[in-house]
Amino acid sequence: MKIVSFNIRGLGGSSKRRGLRELIKKERVDMIFIQESKLEVCDERVIKSIWGGDNFKWMAKPAQGRFGGIICIWCSGMFEVNKELLGRSFCGVFGFWGKDKIPCYFINVYAPCDNQGKRVLWRELTDLMTTYGEGNWCVAGDFNAVRSRDEKKGRCFDEGTMREFSNFICEAGLEDMPLTRRKFTWYKTDGTAMSRLDRFLVSTEFLINFPKLTQKGLMRDLSNHSPIMLLNSFKD
Numbered sequence: 520m521k522i523v524s525f526n527i528r529g530l531g532g533s534s535k536r537r538g539l540r541e542l543i544k545k546e547r548v549d550m551i552f553i554q555e556s557k558l559e560v561c562d563e564r565v566i567k568s569i570w571g572g573d574n575f576k577w578m579a580k581p582a583q584g585r586f587g588g589i590i591c592i593w594c595s596g597m598f599e600v601n602k603e604l605l606g607r608s609f610c611g612v613f614g615f616w617g618k619d620k621i622p623c624y625f626i627n628v629y630a631p632c633d634n635q636g637k638r639v640l641w642r643e644l645t646d647l648m649t650t651y652g653e654g655n656w657c658v659a660g661d662f663n664a665v666r667s668r669d670e671k672k673g674r675c676f677d678e679g680t681m682r683e684f685s686n687f688i689c690e691a692g693l694e695d696m697p698l699t700r701r702k703f704t705w706y707k708t709d710g711t712a713m714s715r716l717d718r719f720l721v722s723t724e725f726l727i728n729f730p731k732l733t734q735k736g737l738m739r740d741l742s743n744h745s746p747i748m749l750l751n752s753f754k755d
C-alpha cells in the first residue's frame with residue numbers, strides 16, 4: 520500500500536501535472552489524494568495526464584471559482600470502489616482493497632481556513648463515521664490545523680482551534696501516526712513560517728489490517744506543501 524496526499528495549489532499548468540505523474544511513477548503510488556486542484560471542470564483527459572496510464576478510477580469535487588477542488592485517483596487493479604462519499608469539504612470512497620478484498624473507507628479532506636468552517640467539517644466527518652460504523656477508515660488531506668505548538672513555527676498560535684482538532688480526532692476514534700522525514704508540511708514562501716497541516720489519520724481497525732504502516736514526508740518542489748505518503752511495508 521502506497522497512498523499519497525498532496526495540496527498541489529493548482530493543477531492548471533502542465534508542469535504540475537507532469538510533476539505529479541513523475542511522483543506517482545517514481546513512488547509506485549496506488550492511490551493519491553489531491554487538494555486545491557483549483558479546477559472547476561475535471562475530466563478523464565485531465566486525470567490521465569496526472570496518472571499516466573489507463574489503469575485508474577477517480578472521483579472529484581470541483582473547485583468553486585479558483586478556490587478548492589479535491590481529486591481522488593486510484594489504481595483500478597488495487598482498489599474496487601463500491602460507494603462514493605461527498606461532503607462540503609471532502610470526498611471519499613468505500614470499497615475493497617487488494618487481493619484480500621479488505622473493506623476500506625478513504626476520505627480526502629481539504630479543510631476550510633475559518634474556524635467555524637472547521638467545526639462544521641469535524642462534525643460532518645464524525646457523523647459520517649458514526650453512520651457507517653466501525654471499520655477500516657483512512658482520513659487524510661490538508662486539515663488547516665495543528666495539534667500542538669511544536670507543529671507550528673513563525674505564526675500566531677490558536678489554542679482553541681488546536682484543542683477542537685484534537686477533540687475531533689479522539690471523538691472519531693482515529694490515530695494520528697508520527698510523521699517521519701519532515702517536521703512540517705506547509706511552508707511560507709519566504710521561509711518565515713511553517714506548519715504541519717497535512718496528515719493521515721487512521722482507525723484502529725485500519726492499523727490492525729495494515730500493521731506495518733508508516734507516514735512520511737516527501738520532497739517539496741511543486742507546491743508550498745510537501746506531499747505525504749502512507750506506506751504499508753507488507754505486500755497487499
